[in-house]
Amino acid sequence: MALTDTFVKQAKHSGGAAGDKHADGGGLYLLVKAAGKYWRMDYRFADKRKTLALGTYPEISLSVARQRREAARKQLAHGIDPGAAKQEAKAAQAAVLANTFERVALEWLDKTKADRMASTQAKVTTWLQKDVFPYIGSMAVSTIGARDVLGALRHMEARGALDSVQRVKQICGQVFRYAVATGGCERDVTQDLKGALAKAAPGHFAAITDPKQAGALMRAIYAYPGHPQVTTALKLSAMLFVRPGELRGMEWTELDLAAAEWRIPGSKMKMKVDHLVPLSTQALALIEGMKPLTGTRRYVFPSIGRSEDRPMSENTINSALHAMGIDKETHTAHGFRAMFRTIADEVLGERVDLIEHQLAHNVKDPLGRAYNRTSHLPARIAMMQRWADYLDKLRIGADVIQLPVKAA
Numbered sequence: 001m002a003l004t005d006t007f008v009k010q011a012k013h014s015g016g017a018a019g020d021k022h023a024d025g026g027g028l029y030l031l032v033k034a035a036g037k038y039w040r041m042d043y044r045f046a047d048k049r050k051t052l053a054l055g056t057y058p059e060i061s062l063s064v065a066r067q068r069r070e071a072a073r074k075q076l077a078h079g080i081d082p083g084a085a086k087q088e089a090k091a092a093q094a095a096v097l098a099n100t101f102e103r104v105a106l107e108w109l110d111k112t113k114a115d116r117m118a119s120t121q122a123k124v125t126t127w128l129q130k131d132v133f134p135y136i137g138s139m140a141v142s143t144i145g146a147r148d149v150l151g152a153l154r155h156m157e158a159r160g161a162l163d164s165v166q167r168v169k170q171i172c173g174q175v176f177r178y179a180v181a182t183g184g185c186e187r188d189v190t191q192d193l194k195g196a197l198a199k200a201a202p203g204h205f206a207a208i209t210d211p212k213q214a215g216a217l218m219r220a221i222y223a224y225p226g227h228p229q230v231t232t233a234l235k236l237s238a239m240l241f242v243r244p245g246e247l248r249g250m251e252w253t254e255l256d257l258a259a260a261e262w263r264i265p266g267s268k269m270k271m272k273v274d275h276l277v278p279l280s281t282q283a284l285a286l287i288e289g290m291k292p293l294t295g296t297r298r299y300v301f302p303s304i305g306r307s308e309d310r311p312m313s314e315n316t317i318n319s320a321l322h323a324m325g326i327d328k329e330t331h332t333a334h335g336f337r338a339m340f341r342t343i344a345d346e347v348l349g350e351r352v353d354l355i356e357h358q359l360a361h362n363v364k365d366p367l368g369r370a371y372n373r374t375s376h377l378p379a380r381i382a383m384m385q386r387w388a389d390y391l392d393k394l395r396i397g398a399d400v401i402q403l404p405v406k407a408a
Contacts, residue, residue: 003022005061005062008037008057011032012032019031019033020032024065026073027042027043027069028040029041036056036057038056038057039065039068040052041082043072051083100141101132101136101137101144102137104175104179105128107178108178109124122211122347123211126347127164131153131155131168134152135155141175144185144189146190146193148189149169150196153165153168153169157197161345163209169190170190173191176188176190205335205337206328207331207334207342208330208331215394217238217326217331219395221238221324222395224320224323226323227304228293229302229304230317232290233312234321236287239282239384239387239388240277241336241337241340241358243334243337245268246268247301247317248313249299250262252299252300253298260279260381261278263276271361275360276377278380278384278385279384280388281388282391282392299311304316317333321333340355340387343390348387350383357375357380358383
């Protein structure tokens with residue numbers, strides 16, 4: 001006699017260890033045990049008696065259990081063992097779930113590492129670990145859609161990393177194309193993201209943001225045989241990454257060398273707010289070295305060959321870079337800010353709010369209030385020292401490469 005919903009709901013375990021079987025027909029029955037109620041189907045395949053598990057009650061209702069029974073009977077009619085087919089489907093599903101974006105991306109990174117410099121390999125790895133894996137890394141690569149990738153990239157877009165977000169989208173595309181080639185998915189879904197992400201505004205100052213090239217730049221600066229004021233200003237441009245006009249306008253009265261601080265008044269700042277620049281040990285040594293040259297004057301970097309009451313010319317740093325063979329399409333005096341912003345965020349993993357604060361951008365606390373110039377000062381002091389140490393490491397330890405030279 002066929003089962004009813006009421007009977008299935010009210011069926012009780014009688015106490016036997018084997019449980020109680022209640023047949024519904026066509027091999028389907030309800031097995032009632034102390035631990036619960038189970039749908040089972042007995043069938044024969046290749047002259048062997050077998051049992052197929054169809055789920056548990058109440059998660060699987062009587063009507064759904066009957067649908068699964070009919071599906072199994074159709075498989076049998078086509079010479080398919082439903083039990084074996086179920087195990088194969090489980091194994092396939094497990095393989096799909098194990099084939100996550102993170103696993104595929106790490107495999108791609110390893111397979112293609114010979115095509116990249118070590119510094120680039122580290123940067124790409126950091127991008128993926130920091131900006132992609134937390135959002136889609138655990139997802140099966142075959143189940144990821146364009147919107148999933150877009151959601152991850154939106155986080156980069158929101159913090160203003162517009163130059164990097166396009167590069168990370170390209171990297172994700174390479175991972176998907178590798179997955180297509182290895183059978184992990186059907187297509188590169190990043191192709192559907194054309195026009196969906198903001199691009200960096202044209203006219204941004206050219207900047208070297210690759211650590212390997214930054215190392216070459218620092219070696220070129222330290223080897224530059226220019227005027228001591230110019231060479232010191234170049235080195236401090238990289239270490240302090242203030243705007244060129246702010247560096248040229250540095251006054252001795254603004255410096256507290258005992259406290260290792262440079263306090264720039266708001267009247268000189270773009271945002272019209274006082275700004276504090278912690279001085280690393282390297283920066284202090286450079287400024288101390290200027291005392292015998294300009295310590296009795298107003299400006300640390302006064303005009304060369306002109307009035308002592310005027311700061312260094314606004315073209316001096318860019319002219320020095322040009323003399324070193326670095327054209328304006330490669331790097332500018334203002335580009336040291338982008339160099340710090342990119343490398344500190346994407347390579348060194350510094351806190352974005354500290355980076356933006358030290359760049360004198362408009363940073364607000366969780367309540368919408370602007371931070372004052374001393375906010376997070378201990379953390380900023382430590383960050384500035386790490387940055388100066390990192391520049392030294394790049395300069396001393398990076399491989400020598402040829403920087404682009406402007407054609408005569």
